[in-house]
Amino acid sequence: MTKNIAETGVARPGQDAVSVVAQGIPTMNEIIGYKLRRAQLFVFQDFIESFSKMKLRPAEFSVLALIARTPGQKQTEIAGQLGIKRANFVALMDGLERRGLAERRKAVGDKRSHSLHLTPEGVRFAQKMSAVWAAHEQRLVDRLGGPEARDTLLALLDRILDLKET
Amino acid sequence: MTKNIAETGVARPGQDAVSVVAQGIPTMNEIIGYKLRRAQLFVFQDFIESFSKMKLRPAEFSVLALIARTPGQKQTEIAGQLGIKRANFVALMDGLERRGLAERRKAVGDKRSHSLHLTPEGVRFAQKMSAVWAAHEQRLVDRLGGPEARDTLLALLDRILDLKET
DNA sequence: TATTGTTATACTCTATAACTATA
DNA sequence: TATAGTTATAGAGTATAACAATA
Incomplete structure (x- = not known):
């Protein structure tokens, strides 16, 4: 048997040769972080295109979803759940408020904090947004090969x- | 039977109540893109901490790995495989060259292009880098529950x- | 003293346009 | 005319420090 090119270490530049230098060096295909990153970018790309007409970014979507499901939470609470720094949450919330989708209300007990709510328009917007999201999500489920595959993926990501900390 | 709080629509702010507004609105737990994003951030966090001593970022790691495995490729080829714009690849490659890890060589046929190679120091660096990566990757495999779970995850991400285009 | 929201700021990543030298 | 590499630049996203009002 003749040695294959990987074993000889003779690399032909620009072709599918593998250098002898490659001993122990991973292929991009086996790097979890890399695959995760590429998949995430792909999914966000589809998400962003799906919401280009509604002019809604992923972070805004998740803030609206969280407020819709549990109104009245403080800014710090919403930001914390999403891993957004409270300083960066301000401009995000300003945008939603300016568009008339959500609003800050003075919290009853604590005068420092704001409790967050959807406006009536925000409620309607959130319904439409959820329908658009469902179509996007369905595309992903189709790619994955069905609901079971999605459940498996979500479980693995969990x-x-x-x-978090070992 | 008494209606549960979701059915009454009476939300108690800041608690685990679910507003009546939430009809059809997804939980963060069921959003593929969100879970993917959080998991990717977690993995990159571990990666970045693992390589803080070597001062190596994810993009630099992948460029070195690609050059190590297939020396002689052009900048555009390496950048293309990683989804990096060729304009942004320049500074990245400058950094690796300045550190003496990789180098641009004049390509033989085409005087416009550079062929990329590791320096001898870059080869040694890539070996150490791969060992650090292996430990990082093993941590992830442990979290996932073993090599089979990792294989399943990679297959789903694929x-x-x-x-790409439907 | 500590916390909530806020402002200002800086740093990384990414995207686009335009240039040069070669092809 | 097209391509490889480059420069300049602008926009997101994210991180930190510091401040005012309130606890």
Whole structure:
């Protein structure tokens, strides 16, 4: 048997040769972080295109979804759940308020904090947004090969996220 | 039976109540893109901490890995494989060259292009880098629950990435 | 003293346009 | 005319420090 090119270490530049230098060096295909990153970019790309008409970015979507499901939470609480720094949350919330989708209300007990709510228009917007999201999500489920595959993926991602600190 | 709080629509702010407004609005837990993003950030966080001593960022790691495995490729080829715009690749490559890890050589046929190679120091660096990466990757595999779970995850991420255009 | 929201600011990543030298 | 590399620049997203009002 003749040695294959990887074993000889003879690299032909620009072709599918593998250098002898490559001992122990991973292929991009086996790097979890890399695959995760590329997949995330792909999904966000589809998301952004899906919402280009509504002019809604992923962070804004998640803020509206969180307020819709649990109105009255403080800025710090919403920001915290999403991993957004409270300083950066201000401009984000300003945008939603300027568009008339959400609003800050003076919290009853604590005069420092604001409680966040959707406006009536924001409620209607959130419904439409959810329909657009459902179509986007369905495209992903189709790519994955069905709901079971999606559940498996979500469970695996949870394993990475759970515990947080070992 | 008494109606639960979701059915009454009476939301108690800041608690685990679910507003009646929430009809059809997804939980963050069921959003593929969101989970993917959080998991990717977590993995990159671990990666960045793992390489803080070597002062190596994810993009630099992948460029070195690609050059190590297939020396002699042009800048545009390496950048293209990683989804990096060739304009942004310049500064990245400048950094690796300044540190003496990789170098641009005049391509033989085409005087416009550079062929990329590791320096001898770059080869040694890539070996150390791969060992650090392996430890990082092993941490992830442990979290996932073993090599089979990792393989499943990578296969699912490939389903999202494959085809690219429907 | 500590916390909530806020402003200002800086740094990284990414995207686009335009230039040069070659092809 | 097109391509490889480059420069300049602008826009997101994210991180930190410091401040005012309130706890």
